[in-house]
Amino acid sequence: DAMVIQNPRYQVTQFGKPVTLSCSQTLNHNVMYWYQQKSSQAPKLLFHYYDKDFNNEADTPDNFQSRRPNTSFCFLDIRSPGLGDAAMYLCATSRAENTEAFFGQGTRLTVV
Amino acid sequence: SQQGEEDPQALSIQEGENATMNCSYKTSINNLQWYRQNSGRGLVHLILIRSNEREKHSGRLRVTLDTSKKSSSLLITASRAADTASYFCATDLYSTLTFGKGTMLLVSP
Numbered sequence: 001d002a003m004v005i006q007n008p009r010y011q012v013t014q015f016g017k018p019v020t021l022s023c024s025q026t027l028n029h030n031v032m033y034w035y036q037q038k039s040s041q042a043p044k045l046l047f048h049y050y051d052k053d054f055n056n057e058a059d060t061p062d063n064f065q066s067r068r069p070n071t072s073f074c075f076l077d078i079r080s081p082g083l084g085d086a087a088m089y090l091c092a093t094s095r096a097e098n099t100e101a102f103f104g105q106g107t108r109l110t111v112v
Numbered sequence: 113s114q115q116g117e118e119d120p121q122a123l124s125i126q127e128g129e130n131a132t133m134n135c136s137y138k139t140s141i142n143n144l145q146w147y148r149q150n151s152g153r154g155l156v157h158l159i160l161i162r163s164n165e166r167e168k169h170s171g172r173l174r175v176t177l178d179t180s181k182k183s184s185s186l187l188i189t190a191s192r193a194a195d196t197a198s199y200f201c202a203t204d205l206y207s208t209l210t211f212g213k214g215t216m217l218l219v220s221p
Contacts, residue, residue, distance in 0.1 A: 004154075031207050042200060042211040043155070050207055090154055097207045098142045098162070103154035 003027050006091050006104035013081050013111055021076040021107045023091030032074040033101065034066060035090040043090055049074060078109075086111045117212050118201060124218045131188040133215040135201035136181075142204050144177055144184050149198045149214070158186075158199075191219045 005024045013019040023032065031050050035043035047056045049068045063085070065077040078085055088108050092101040119134045135144070143162045147155040161168045161177045161184065168175045174187040188195055200214045 006154075033209065035211075042213045045208065045210060048207065055208070088152075092155075092209070094207070094209070098204065100145060100157040100160050101155075101202075101209055102157065103147075105154045106152075108152070 004091060004093055004102050004104035006089075006107050008107060009105060011107055011109050013078075013109065015083065015111055016080050019078050019081055019109070021078075021089050021091075021109070023074045023076070023104055024072050025074075025093045025102075026072070027093055027095070027102060028071060029093035029095050029102070030071075031094045031096065031101075032068060033090075033092040033094075034064075034074070034076050035092065037088040037090055037106075038086075046076070081109070081111045083111050085109065118199070118215045120215060121213070122216045122218070124220065125191055127191060127193055127219055127221050129191055129219075131191050131195070131217055131219070133186045133199055133201075133217070135184045135186070135212055137184075137201075137203045137212070138182065139203075140205060141179075142206070144175075145202045145204060145209070146173075146175060146184075146186050147200045147202060147211075149200065151197075155200065160204075188217075191217075193219050193221045195219045 033048040034046045037043040046060045067075045088106045090106045092103045094101045145160045146158040149155045159170045172189045177184045198214045198216045202209045202211045
C-alpha cells in the first residue's frame with residue numbers, strides 16, 4: 001500500500017509557467033520534506049514542515065514555495081520554472097525527530 | 113554544511129562478494145541513516161544508527177558509526193544482483209535530514 005504518494009510522476013511545464021507538485025501521506029506523520037534531486041546528485045533539502053511550522057533552507061531560491069494545508073497534504077509550488085529547475089522532486093515524511101523517513105516515488109519535472 | 117560524503121563514488125563487484133561504503137560528515141548528529149535508491153525511483157530507508165550506538169545489523173547489512181571520526185560505514189554481505197542501486201548516507205539533526213552524494217553499486221551476476 002502506497003504510504004507517500006506523489007502526483008504526477010512526470011510533469012512537463014513551460015519555461016516561466018507556474019507549476020504545482022503534490023504529495024500526500026497516509027502515515028499521519030508530523031514532518032514532511034521536499035527534496036530536489038538532479039541527475040547523479042544527492043537529494044537536496046528545499047524545506048520541511050514540522051506540523052504547521054515551516055522551515056526553509058537558507059539556499060532554497062524564492063522561486064520555490066510550499067503549502068501544507070493539513071497533515072496529509074503538502075504542495076511544492078515553483079512560481080517561474082527555469083531550465084535549471086528540471087529535476088526529480090522527492091517528498092518524504094517522518095514521524096518525528098530521530099526517526100526514519102519514508103519517500104514517495106518522486107515527480108520528474110521537465111521544463112521546456 | 114553537515115552533508116555526508118560517501119566513498120567510493122562507484123563500486124563494481126561480483127555476486128557473492130561483500131560491498132563496503134563509507135560516509136563522512138562534518139557536524140553533530142542525532143542519528144545517521146542509510147538509504148537505497150534504484151534508478152529513477154524514490155529512496156528506501158535501510159537502517160538508522162543513533163549517535164550513541166556504534167554498530168547495528170539488519171539482515172545482510174552492517175552499519176558502524178564512529179562519532180569521534182564523524183564517519184560511518186555500510187557493509188552489504190553476500191551481495192546479489194538485486195542490490196544494484198545507489199546508496200546514500202543521511203545525517204539527521206533536529207528533523208533536518210541531509211544526504212551525502214551517494215555510492216553507485218553495481219553487482220554483476
